[in-house]
Amino acid sequence: MKLLLTGGAGYIGSACLRWLLKHGHDPIAFDDLSEGNPPSVPSDRLVVGDILDTNALTEALKKHRAEAVMHFAALAIVPDSVKDPDNYYRVNVIGTKSVLDAMRRAEVPRIVFSSTCATYGNRAEMPLTETTPQDPEHPYGTTKLAAERLIKDYAAAYGLGYAILRYFNAAGADPDGTYGEDRRHETHLIPLTLQAAAGLRPKLTVFGTDWPTRDGTCVRDYIHTEDLADAHQKAVEAIGPGDGRIYNVGSGHGATVLEVIRACEEVVGRPIPRDLAGRRPGDPPELVASPEKIASELGWSPRYTDIRAIVETAWRWLESHPDGYGPKPSRH
Numbered sequence: 597m598k599l600l601l602t603g604g605a606g607y608i609g610s611a612c613l614r615w616l617l618k619h620g621h622d623p624i625a626f627d628d629l630s631e632g633n634p635p636s637v638p639s640d641r642l643v644v645g646d647i648l649d650t651n652a653l654t655e656a657l658k659k660h661r662a663e664a665v666m667h668f669a670a671l672a673i674v675p676d677s678v679k680d681p682d683n684y685y686r687v688n689v690i691g692t693k694s695v696l697d698a699m700r701r702a703e704v705p706r707i708v709f710s711s712t713c714a715t716y717g718n719r720a721e722m723p724l725t726e727t728t729p730q731d732p733e734h735p736y737g738t739t740k741l742a743a744e745r746l747i748k749d750y751a752a753a754y755g756l757g758y759a760i761l762r763y764f765n766a767a768g769a770d771p772d773g774t775y776g777e778d779r780r781h782e783t784h785l786i787p788l789t790l791q792a793a794a795g796l797r798p799k800l801t802v803f804g805t806d807w808p809t810r811d812g813t814c815v816r817d818y819i820h821t822e823d824l825a826d827a828h829q830k831a832v833e834a835i836g837p838g839d840g841r842i843y844n845v846g847s848g849h850g851a852t853v854l855e856v857i858r859a860c861e862e863v864v865g866r867p868i869p870r871d872l873a874g875r876r877p878g879d880p881p882e883l884v885a886s887p888e889k890i891a892s893e894l895g896w897s898p899r900y901t902d903i904r905a906i907v908e909t910a911w912r913w914l915e916s917h918p919d920g921y922g923p924k925p926s927r928h
């Protein structure tokens with residue numbers, strides 16, 4: 597299938613692009629490089645552009661003769677979304693509308709959208725299923741929920757096929773350590789912990805040790821990027837004309853912050869310096885997926901079911917690339 601991946605030079609988008617290439621598809625990335633890393637995808641498969649530029653996106657879709665879009669491009673840092681909702685609504689909501697409008701103009705019939713468990717907000721019942729009510733706690737989650745609704749409305753009116761994938765916590769690196777996570781401003785637990793282990797930052801801060809969980813720290817469901825990529829491939833291949841599908845993509849198992857740190861210590865073979873701090877407002881104590889629907893409908897199941905195996909891939913990447921992909925392109 598010929599595919600265009602918005603945000604395809606980002607962490608998850610580029611992992612999907614490399615996976616799709618390996619599995620016989622023909623993907624290109626469309627990315628403004630605000631966070632993306634050009635070395636993470638083959639240079640002849642990268643179109644630099646902004647999803648808000650509907651004309652440029654339409655052009656890229658037509659030129660590649662795209663049969664499907666995977667829409668990863670977004671701003672995705674929760675505290676930034678609280679400080680600057682304007683930018684988050686612009687890129688995540690108006691940007692999604694621009695993607696859908698470009699698809700209509702270029703007559704692209706299907707989309708896979710990167711949504712998030714953050715759309716559920718703070719729920720008491722675990723695990724989360726696709727029918728759990730959605731009530732996001734912050735503008736990032738709200739913009740992702742708004743984008744989900746936009747896609748459903750466009751699909752109903754204009755006959756688009758879609759799959760909405762609600763990811764849990766994406767983690768890990770390509771198994772051979774060649775490609776991995778490299779952001780301007782890192783906020784994710786595993787890279788922060790491993791950076792502290794490697795001496796690239798003085799220590800890690802654990803936010804909240806008095807949550808009602810088994811050791812007092814937050815529980816999250818970590819899912820390897822290759823398993824996410826596999827879910828994307830299965831989803832895009834399954835979307836029929838006018839089809840609408842929604843899936844949680846998680847392992848079904850939660851790990852606490854302290855369990856993740858312990859797994860990192862086991863992998864690197866030494867203690868990792870940390871600070872204990874108070875709770876961060878808006879952090880749900882627990883987010884764990886029920887992946888049953890995607891398992892039964894698409895035959896998907898995660899290959900990385902052990903947090904240590906995920907951490908091993910991330911550590912292989914960090915050890916061999918302490919500077920990540922190298923200097924970032926300047927912001928525009």
Ligand SMILES: NC(=O)c1ccc[n+]([C@@H]2O[C@H](COP(=O)([O-])OP(=O)(O)OC[C@H]3O[C@@H](n4cnc5c(N)ncnc54)[C@H](O)[C@@H]3O)[C@@H](O)[C@H]2O)c1
Pocket residue numbers: 602603604605606607608609626627628629630631632633645646647648667668669670671672687691710711712713762763764765766767
């Ligand atoms: N990382 C996670 O754990 C996680 C969890 C749930 C959902 N998601 C979603 O998955 C998607 C990818 O996340 P990621 O972790 O790979 O983040 P990322 O920041 O690495 O990737 C996003 C990509 O989009 C690009 N981009 C941003 N604005 C753009 C614009 N206006 N035009 C074109 N490109 C633009 C960035 O340059 C970047 O390459 C996002 O939609 C995010 O909301 C991520």
